Amino acid sequence: MSTAHAAGRALDLAVIGGTGVYALAELADIEAFEPQTPYGPPSGPVRIGTFAGRRIGFLARHGEGHGVPPHRINYRANLAALKQAGAQRVLALNTVGGIDARYAPGVLGCPDQLIDYTWGRISTLCEEAGTEVLHVDFGEPYTPALRADVLAAARRAGVAVVDGGCYGATQGPRLETRAEIARMRRDGCDLVGMTGMPEAGLARELGLDYACLAIVANWAAGAGPDPDEVITLDDVLANVRAATGGVSALLGALLAGR
Numbered sequence: 001m002s003t004a005h006a007a008g009r010a011l012d013l014a015v016i017g018g019t020g021v022y023a024l025a026e027l028a029d030i031e032a033f034e035p036q037t038p039y040g041p042p043s044g045p046v047r048i049g050t051f052a053g054r055r056i057g058f059l060a061r062h063g064e065g066h067g068v069p070p071h072r073i074n075y076r077a078n079l080a081a082l083k084q085a086g087a088q089r090v091l092a093l094n095t096v097g098g099i100d101a102r103y104a105p106g107v108l109g110c111p112d113q114l115i116d117y118t119w120g121r122i123s124t125l126c127e128e129a130g131t132e133v134l135h136v137d138f139g140e141p142y143t144p145a146l147r148a149d150v151l152a153a154a155r156r157a158g159v160a161v162v163d164g165g166c167y168g169a170t171q172g173p174r175l176e177t178r179a180e181i182a183r184m185r186r187d188g189c190d191l192v193g194m195t196g197m198p199e200a201g202l203a204r205e206l207g208l209d210y211a212c213l214a215i216v217a218n219w220a221a222g223a224g225p226d227p228d229e230v231i232t233l234d235d236v237l238a239n240v241r242a243a244t245g246g247v248s249a250l251l252g253a254l255l256a257g258r
């Protein structure tokens, strides 16, 4: 592995790994790119390598040792690092809880809407005095063309992916109460996770194409058949591990289809 100037050439895709996804096993010829960004350091190095003959970058959102909780992630630095590494398209892997019945544990989904319940996070590039104020359009929070590519790749790879749904981004790191999930369901949320925002909004401000591939790891609190179920990290991680084959096949098809 080299830490030489791995950036410079464009990447076909950047992938952000969430809880339980700290590396891509298929990535070969890996170089580590550890840029300075205007926003400070990212969660860890961007691992640049080849996958299905394409050049891609991978970043573990929570750090490779899962040391950074959702509210402490430097989302701006992570996305800026991927852009500096040559990314234009970013596929975010997000481990989530399922609220709607279509999103049972083990299911993969590609949401098309988002509600932000987070607070106190730096959620814009316009934070510092003197920076240009941006009011980016965010009616479609995920890039439609990239979503379409993801769904087409899933079909080619024979991987089932639920098309659409609303991702509710909560503050964490605790999981939600049953009342909070009931409220989110009434709001129209189908999935719940802790990292979907401000990441998606910042990607839009940075001009990056961005889509989410959600890995449903558990029923959200009170949403499953057993309303008294207690969610454990072991179950979450086991379900993410079980989903990685499908995620890899989808990524391979997405890259091969370019």
Ligand code: HPA
Binding pocket: 095, 096, 097, 098, 170, 175, 176, 192, 193, 194, 217, 218, 219, 220, 221, 231, 236
């Ligand atoms: N809630 C919020 N974030 C999550 C969950 C959940 O149930 N499962 C995995 N990430």
